[in-house]
Amino acid sequence: MKSYLITDPSLYGTTPDSIESALPAVFSQNLPDFALFRDKQSSDYAELASVFIRICRNHTVSKVLLHGDYALASVLGADGVHLTSTQSEEIAEAKALGLYVVISTHTHEEAIKAQKLGADAITYSPIFFSPNKGEPKGLEDLKEIVAKIEIPIFALGGITAQEQINAVEKCGAYGFASIRYFI
Template sequence: MQKYLITSREFYTQDSDIFSKTLYEQLKKHKPEYALFRDKTATNYKDLASIFTLTCKEIGGIKSFIHQDISLAKALGADGVHLTSKQFLEIQNAKSKNLEVMISAHTHDEVLQAQKLGADAVTYSPIFASPHKGEPKGVDDLEELLYKYKIKVFALGGILTNEQVEMIAKTKAYGFASIRYFF
């Protein structure tokens, strides 16, 4: 099962030196196959995104994704872009730039739409309780979704423990994504 590490301001900070050190340590420790730079408030977003992409390349074996910004993902040589659930109409634009496209989905209909529009993968959330993310979908709903669609699905939301990862591993999910599990 693939692991998708997601950064956050709270855990990685916006200080370039601390961010670089923390990111390197966490990537080496957890060895995710995918990683996403996501910080919605950074005033030095491009600098941190550059550090992120270079660190993923330096370690190797990690597909780097930039949150929302297709042009920045392309300019930095990231492997892909992770679009929000409000960016479905941007899938083709990102694909035309030879980027892998991951998109956030919160309903079965959104997963179907992502598949039809050619996204490479979705994060489907929240599977477990997660602050400010609404009612958890649960593993049964995830399994139902996985039998309906062919797109790669990363389970996301409230994944904190090895027991939760094991529950997801028993499904046909392509992988799991988390911020807090990887810290």
């Protein structure tokens, strides 16, 4: 089961110093296979993303991704990009840059479309209750989408404990993605 850390500025801070201190502490407890720098509010995203990539490389995170901006991911040397569910038409452009592409999906239709458009993997959410993310999909729905999709699926949403990781693994998910699990 692959693990996928997603950052949040409220937990990692919004300065290079705060990221420099937060990430190594997280990695010392639980080193993820994938790591995504997501910050929708900072004006100096590129600088913070650069620090994030460097720290992830120093800790040998397998795949380092940036959120939404495939051009910046390419320029900064990230392994890939995690696109939002509204960016499916940008999959081909990101792939043309040689990036590993993950895209957020919330319905079976979005997941199937992402696969058809060439995404390398998807997140499917929310599986469990997650604040402000709507009604959970649940494990049965996760099993259904795993049966329909051939690309890797990261279960996302409300995964904070090993019990939930075990449950999504039993459903056949490739991995789990989480913000709060890694804190």
